[in-house]
Amino acid sequence: MLKPFALLPIIAVLSVSTQAATLPGDAANGKKLHDARCTSCHDDSVYKRQDHKVKNLEGLAQQIRNCEHMTDVTPGKTHANDLVKYLNETYYKFK
Numbered sequence: 873m874l875k876p877f878a879l880l881p882i883i884a885v886l887s888v889s890t891q892a893a894t895l896p897g898d899a900a901n902g903k904k905l906h907d908a909r910c911t912s913c914h915d916d917s918v919y920k921r922q923d924h925k926v927k928n929l930e931g932l933a934q935q936i937r938n939c940e941h942m943t944d945v946t947p948g949k950t951h952a953n954d955l956v957k958y959l960n961e962t963y964y965k966f967k
């Protein structure tokens with residue numbers, strides 16, 4: 873017998889994961905990159921402070937490019953996407 877209501881939780885889970893997937897990149901890898909390369913100058917307090925400089929996703933991507941230049945590591949688009957996704961999901965939560 874078909875129970876249509878049994879499908880509702882599955883649909884709910886699917887739509888949540890679709891939302892989280894709107895940004896390209898891999899947040900878990902972003903965290904790894906971040907912890908390995910981004911904490912020599914600042915810790916995560918610069919993302920959490922009330923008057924943080926980054927105001928939107930484009931600004932976040934730009935800031936990460938600037939910081940990557942300072943690290944002397946060749947910025948790569950894939951890495952940048954992972955970092956944007958990680959920082960946005962963890963701290964900024966821009967739409």
Ligand code: HEC
Pocket residue numbers: 906909910911912913914918919923924925926932935936939940942943955959
């Ligand atoms: C060479 C030093 C240095 C390194 C390494 C560095 N940053 Fe930064 N970062 C800075 C400075 C300086 C600021 C500006 C801090 C301020 O305004 O007080 C900053 C600010 C930021 C901000 C903006 C915070 C805000 O106000 O919203 C982000 C996001 C950020 N860095 C991400 C990263 C990421 C991701 C990495 C690793 C790829 C990284 N940083 C590595 C120096 C660095």
